[in-house]
Amino acid sequence: MNELEKRLLDGFQRGFPLTERPFAEIARQLNAEEDQVIGALEGLSESGIISRVGAAFAPGGIGASTLAALAAPPERLEEIAELVNGFEEVNHNYEREHRLNLWFVITAPDRDGVDRVIAEISRRSGLEVLDLPMLESYRLNLGFDLQWS
Amino acid sequence: MNGIPAIDHMDRQIVLATQEGLPLTARPYHAVAKRVGLEPQEVIVRMRRLLDQGVIRRIGVIPNHYALGYLGNGMAVWDVADESVLEMGRMIGDLDYVSHCYLRPRFPPEWPYNLFAMVHGHDRGQVLERVDKINAVMDEDARAHDVLFSTRILKKTGLRLPT
Numbered sequence: 001m002n003e004l005e006k007r008l009l010d011g012f013q014r015g016f017p018l019t020e021r022p023f024a025e026i027a028r029q030l031n032a033e034e035d036q037v038i039g040a041l042e043g044l045s046e047s048g049i050i051s052r053v054g055a056a057f058a059p060g061g062i063g064a065s066t067l068a069a070l071a072a073p074p075e076r077l078e079e080i081a082e083l084v085n086g087f088e089e090v091n092h093n094y095e096r097e098h099r100l101n102l103w104f105v106i107t108a109p110d111r112d113g114v115d116r117v118i119a120e121i122s123r124r125s126g127l128e129v130l131d132l133p134m135l136e137s138y139r140l141n142l143g144f145d146l147q148w149s
Numbered sequence: 150m151n152g153i154p155a156i157d158h159m160d161r162q163i164v165l166a167t168q169e170g171l172p173l174t175a176r177p178y179h180a181v182a183k184r185v186g187l188e189p190q191e192v193i194v195r196m197r198r199l200l201d202q203g204v205i206r207r208i209g210v211i212p213n214h215y216a217l218g219y220l221g222n223g224m225a226v227w228d229v230a231d232e233s234v235l236e237m238g239r240m241i242g243d244l245d246y247v248s249h250c251y252l253r254p255r256f257p258p259e260w261p262y263n264l265f266a267m268v269h270g271h272d273r274g275q276v277l278e279r280v281d282k283i284n285a286v287m288d289e290d291a292r293a294h295d296v297l298f299s300t301r302i303l304k305k306t307g308l309r310l311p312t
Contacts, residue, residue, distance in 0.1 A: 016210070055199075062164055138241065
């Protein structure tokens with residue numbers, strides 16, 4: 001990673017300018033050119049180091065969401081992961097080392113929408129789906145400290 | 150989180166148009182404005198309001214922790230007495246290697262844990278060390294704990310807001 005890329009990652013996880021030409025504003029702060037900044041971000045994006053440049057939304061702020069988990073029998077894991085991934089309301093799905101081996105986030109316009117997805121996954125898989133919505137957040141996620149070691 | 154105001158139809162259109170990220174062009178808000186049928190300045194004003202209201206937490210470069218070598222991302226969970234959970238949650242949420250710290254309902258008997266923290270490290274060993282440190286501070290406030298490591302990402306999209 002080059003110096004510009006590191007500085008973009010370190011300094012701009014928040015506070016991205018809400019101005020007509022935000023990359024030019026960032027470039028000014030970093031003594032670079034606008035197209036260098038855009039190019040560096042394209043590179044970081046293409047290599048998967050960043051997932052995007054944009055907004056991180058508060059859970060619950062744009063509808064209802066929950067963290068759901070289920071215990072898929074190992075021989076049915078792929079089948080059930082595919083079933084879960086098939087819902088557009090599911091935006092993250094992780095396999096974890098636990099009896100409860102599938103953990104996924106469901107986001108819908110309202111709580112009824114979340115309930116419908118849970119009921120449908122439960123009905124089609126024949127498995128109990130744990131519904132663990134966030135009740136309180138103890139960290140305002142303002143970015144993540146990176147250590148260049 | 151309570152107290153986050155409802156968003157209107159146009160806010161929602163903006164969320165939909167930006168959930169995969171802003172376009173990497175010189176005037177990204179112009180591109181968004183074009184998609185939702187607003188003036189660019191209106192998009193900027195609305196996004197600033199959503200940020201002020203806390204609907205948008207931050208706007209910026211969203212790193213991919215896995216690609217940065219934070220391979221040890223572990224979901225640490227504890228069963229903490231209800232009267233101590235606020236204090237413990239704040240303590241854990243303040244740690245710089247924790248990206249999320251949430252209170253969630255227990256689901257007994259299957260799931261006794263109510264406090265969740267995403268603990269990051271360069272490898273599994275470092276995550277476990279960090280969880281051990283947290284455990285030492287929590288002492289008897291944590292009645293039970295576990296760390297769940299992810300073995301695979303099966304799906305990950307920035308945010309999918311079903312229309």
